[in-house]
Amino acid sequence: MAETGDNSKTALVQELNGLLADHFALYIKTKNFHWHVAGPRFRDLHLLFDEHAIEIRDQIDVIGERVRKNAADTLTSLGSVVQATQVKDQDDTLLSAEKMVEELRDDNAALVKRLKGMKELAEKAGDNATDGLLDDWTDQAEERVWFLTQTLQ
Incomplete structure (x- = not known):
């Protein structure tokens, strides 16, 4: 049985809110690591984590506005973020720099997986704008995974 347009839109909005929660949580974690990284690679990682945090932060409003443009409600509180994030x-605060990089790499890789899974939802919902944004967000998350992976070499 094919999904109706309303069911498709509901599924997409639910995933958009999950994506929004992931971005809030990943932003906070990335800033945490930016503030607490220590060791011989401090400067490079401090700057890299800040660049990544800014990129993630800048996507938050766009994701929330996609939810609203789909005539739905966004997350409303820290509690709603905690419930919806992966x-x-x-x-x-004493985590090694290597563990920080590994954790952010893995979190961003999970974000890529979520983003790629959302493509079909956007198509089914007929939401071309979200579909196009998903490509950009996926590319940015893949680049973060690449940078973090290369940092571990």
């Missing part, structure tokens, strides 16, 4: 908290 990004795991990390409160250890």
Whole structure:
């Protein structure tokens, strides 16, 4: 049985809100690591984490506005972010620089997977604008994964 347009849009909005939550959580984690990274690669990682945090932050409003343009409600609180995100908290301020890089790489790779899974939802919902944005967001997340992976070499 094919999904109706309303069901397709509902599924897309739910994933957009999950994506929004992931971006909020990943932004906070990336800034946490930016502030707490230490060791011989401090400067390079401090700057890299900040660049990544800014890129992630800049996508938050666009994602939220896609939800609203689909006539739905966005996340409303930190509690709603916590309930919807797939990004795991990390409160250890003494985490090694390598572990920070690995965690951010893995979180961004999971984000890529989520983004790619959303393409079909956007198509089914007939949301061409979201479909196009997903390509850009996927490219940016893939680049973060690449940079973080290369940092571990």
